Amino acid sequence: MITAREEKLNYLTADYGVKSWLLTVDHKRIALLYLATITLFFFLGGAFAVLIRLELLTPAGDLVQSQTYNKLFTMHGVIMVFFFLIPAVPAVLGNFLVPLMIGARDLAFPRLNLASWYIFVIGGTLSILAAILGGVDTGWTFYTPYSSTYSNTYVMITAVGIFITGFASILTGLNFIVTIHRMRAPGLTWFRMPLFIWANYAASLIMVLGTPVVAVTILLVGVERAFGLCIFNPNCGGDPVLFQHLFWFYSHPAVYIMILPTMGVISELVAACTRKQIFGYKLVAMASVAIAVLGFLVWGHHLFVSGQSVYAGLVFSFLSYAVGIPSAVKVFNWTATLYKGANTYQTPMLYAFGFIGLFTIGGLTGLMLAATGLDVHVHDTYFVVAHFHYIMVGGAIMGYLGGMHFWWPKMTGRMYPELPAKLSALVIFVGFNLTFFPQFLLGYLGMPRRYHAYPEEFQVLNVMSTAGASVLAFGYALPMFYFVWSLRYGQRVGNNPWGAKGLEWLTSSPPPTHNFDVTPIVTEPAYAYAAEEGAEIVHT
Amino acid sequence: MGSRLPLFPEQGSALAGEVDTFYFFMLAVSAFFSVLIAGLVIYFAVRYRRRSENQRGEAIHGGMTLEIAWMVIPFFLTMIMFFWSAKLFVRISRPPDDAMEIYAVGKQWMWKLQHKEGQREINELHIPLGQAVRLKMTSEDVIHSFYVPVFRTKMDVLPGRYTTTWFKPTKTGKFHLFCAEYCGTKHSGMIGWVHVMEPNEYQAWLAGGAEEGTLATRGSKLFQDLACINCHRPDGKGRGPSLEGLFGDRIDLEDGEKAVVDEGYLRESILSPQARLAKGYPPIMPTFQGLVTEDQLLQLIEYIKNTEKKTKPGAAPAAKR
Structure with missing residues (x-):
């Protein structure tokens, strides 16, 4: 028995004090810094959403003024996309797990990793500052010439905030790529890597290659606003639609920054909760890379009705269908993994089920939006709003929370309480569908998005959506309470409470500062649950 | 009033029905796959639930046939979606001639x-x-x-x-x-x-309300008021080209390119006259940026569209589009 006094130091107890956190270069501590920051942003963005849904209870714009409403949905989008969804899985779970899963002591550039967080905080602070000063009303998409010439809100501060935050993303992606290439444990070949690593690798490629484009785009808007250069302003020879091309060249792949790492999480959850290798491991791994590559070629599907040529529209439609195939493959493969598995219904699995359900609906409605002739009708309506919330909230946040539950015992050494956790998964799933399914109907009926006031016939569905949102808000609040509760009262766990495969489960919970006392040697494929599949992972 | 719950929009055009038919096809495919996935997930989760603490899943790594099947079948389905919707899109994008x-x-x-x-x-x-x-x-x-x-x-x-x-x-x-x-x-x-x-x-x-005259009439008046007529003389002897019956023609430009005289070209030539200059004419026209409103631009264009080509002896007719 280990007595309290002899207890091994872990990354949480290795040092104390504010300074030890703010100057840490430990990837696990940095992950927790990110966790605290993005949780803050999530609830801030959520508060904006609450106000939006309350305003839309009635057809008249009566709760807030038009300008205020426009600022609310803009800030909701900016904060949720740039300061929560994009960093959520990579910067929190990825930061914590990438070194652990590949048997490394840390990321390749620990100081750069800390710098990323500071850059992120500076960018986030600027965006919040913009909100405090009076907000910004361009929509998170910043379409020109509205953003560059017409809006007289705090566009520049917000844009600079996003510009700066982009570098956090680039540096994190760079760090992951180098780490995955150079620091894998002996024996951990590419096709033995956990699918979470593959997914983060693919997402990192997008972060490194795509983010600079949005940075340049934002810079161009800034230059036009500040110096009157004519890039997007048609009155002096600029092209307003050029902005849309540049913006979506990054922002469509950005959706894959949100969803790819989440898909990696789901692969881990499904494997551990079925105690089975992911069906068609190689195909799932390659699908991540295929999504990352093809994702760069589909941006024009946001421009079917923007005056883009009909032929360009058709090409982008075709390519959008092509990127749908690897996503569909993943869903089929997860489903097939359940066949003859040792399936549990523990909380992470419930979240994974929720992800599969919501992502499937989000993906299938994506096929409708990729259909040129149909998109003309539903483009810029609530149909689109519903679709991307199914992917980015239903999919990405469901997977993120599933991952948080799965690795919570590894992060903290304590287990969350199972019953409220199961309840949260269920409440979020139900609340989400109540909130966003009516929006599909609203969209096909023709309700445009970003409407402060709307015709009366849309009211009933809007009321349903708002009612659902209150259920959803309750669901999101629950984990906050029991996670915090479990820090003190949760049951202590050993190295591997799930009986899961993967290097992160070999070390103690919480892990020591440098992760492994001895470097693990890998002698078997990922998820080698069946006993005959290979030798056990050995320590040397 | 607020208690009405419409679930589907009215169809106000022939295209609306066709778009809806395609939408129902998409809904059917989506419903099929949603139910299939949900059904399989639930069935497998229950049928193969973990019965003992140390139970492990069976050693199934994958299956080439199945994996190819669920790449190929969705691919063909999406191609149906692609071509069907593309056909609709082309129709939506191409107005009929009699419009x-x-x-x-x-x-x-x-x-x-x-x-x-x-x-x-x-x-x-x-x-x-x-x-x-x-x-x-x-x-x-x-x-x-x-x-x-x-x-x-x-x-x-x-x-x-x-x-x-x-x-x-x-x-x-x-x-x-x-x-x-x-x-x-x-x-x-x-x-x-x-x-x-x-x-x-x-x-x-x-x-009931055309007291100001037709769009073309108003354009004609503007054409005089803005002194366009001084250079763009109908007889072709002005400092600028005659615009009579020019609309729809393909003309040579000063830089050797060609341009079709459509609404966009006329608009550009009024606002930035030197951007695509017609061949053989000096770059002397001033810009009308800020001097004409969008409404007036449309009136001018409508006027030019409505002018008839005068048969001029000796002047070679430009090739029609």
Whole structure:
């Protein structure tokens, strides 16, 4: 028995004090810094959403003024996309797990990793500052010439905030790529890597290659606003639609920054909760890379009705269908993994089920939006709003929370309480569908998005959506309470409470500062649950 | 009133029915796969639930046949979706030749519509039943989007250029017109009504308010007032080319390129005359940027469109498009 006094130091107890956190270069501590920051942003963005849904209870714009409403949905989008969804899985779970899963002591550039967080905080602070000063009303998409010439809100501060935050993303992606290439444990070949690593690798490629484009785009808007250069302003020879091309060249792949790492999480959850290798491991791994590559070629599907040529529209439609195939493959493969598995219904699995359900609906409605002739009708309506919330909230946040539950015992050494956790998964799933399914109907009926006031016939569905949102808000609040509760009262766990495969489960919970006392040697494929599949992972 | 719960929009055009048919096909495919995935997940989760603490899943790594099947089958399904929707898209994008033309100008936050016969309206559009209508649209400020849900058509309205949309109403009545592209503070107030009328009622309506003359007449007057006529003389002897019957022609440019004289070219030549200069003419025309409104531009274009080519002995007729 280990007595309290002899207890091994872990990354949480290795040092104390504010300074030890703010100057840490430990990837696990940095992950927790990110966790605290993005949780803050999530609830801030959520508060904006609450106000939006309350305003839309009635057809008249009566709760807030038009300008205020426009600022609310803009800030909701900016904060949720740039300061929560994009960093959520990579910067929190990825930061914590990438070194652990590949048997490394840390990321390749620990100081750069800390710098990323500071850059992120500076960018986030600027965006919040913009909100405090009076907000910004361009929509998170910043379409020109509205953003560059017409809006007289705090566009520049917000844009600079996003510009700066982009570098956090680039540096994190760079760090992951180098780490995955150079620091894998002996024996951990590419096709033995956990699918979470593959997914983060693919997402990192997008972060490194795509983010600079949005940075340049934002810079161009800034230059036009500040110096009157004519890039997007048609009155002096600029092209307003050029902005849309540049913006979506990054922002469509950005959706894959949100969803790819989440898909990696789901692969881990499904494997551990079925105690089975992911069906068609190689195909799932390659699908991540295929999504990352093809994702760069589909941006024009946001421009079917923007005056883009009909032929360009058709090409982008075709390519959008092509990127749908690897996503569909993943869903089929997860489903097939359940066949003859040792399936549990523990909380992470419930979240994974929720992800599969919501992502499937989000993906299938994506096929409708990729259909040129149909998109003309539903483009810029609530149909689109519903679709991307199914992917980015239903999919990405469901997977993120599933991952948080799965690795919570590894992060903290304590287990969350199972019953409220199961309840949260269920409440979020139900609340989400109540909130966003009516929006599909609203969209096909023709309700445009970003409407402060709307015709009366849309009211009933809007009321349903708002009612659902209150259920959803309750669901999101629950984990906050029991996670915090479990820090003190949760049951202590050993190295591997799930009986899961993967290097992160070999070390103690919480892990020591440098992760492994001895470097693990890998002698078997990922998820080698069946006993005959290979030798056990050995320590040397 | 607020208790109504419509679940499906009316069909106000022939295309609407076709778009809906495609939508139902998509819904059917989606429903099939949603139920399939959900059914399998639930069935497997229950059938193969973990029965003992140390139980492990069976050693199944994958299956080539299955994996190929669920790449190939979705691929073919998506290709059906692609071609079907592409066919619809091409039809939505190509107005029929017999369409009547109406001009639309979007500005923060209203729609201005001009009929060739002279009627002008704001946030209202009157059109006759059964007649294809082509809208030539531009914006005075930011990007807007002209959206009539019952027609299932939508097209962005851009500053600095003309875009086109069309519809052929099959039902009389009053239907929503929305701005679908976020355009600033009162975006949600930029809505109006499309009134589809019996053709005879439409004719009566048209006759009711053209006291200022037709669009072309007003354009002709502007052509005089702005002194365009001094250089662009009908006899071709001015400092600029004659514009009589020029619309639709393919002309040679000073830089050796060619251009088709369409709305976009005329607009550009009025606002930035040197951008695509016609061959053989000196670059002396001043810009009219800021001197003519979008509405006036449309009147000028409409006037030029309506001029007849004079048969001039010795002048080689430019090749028609």
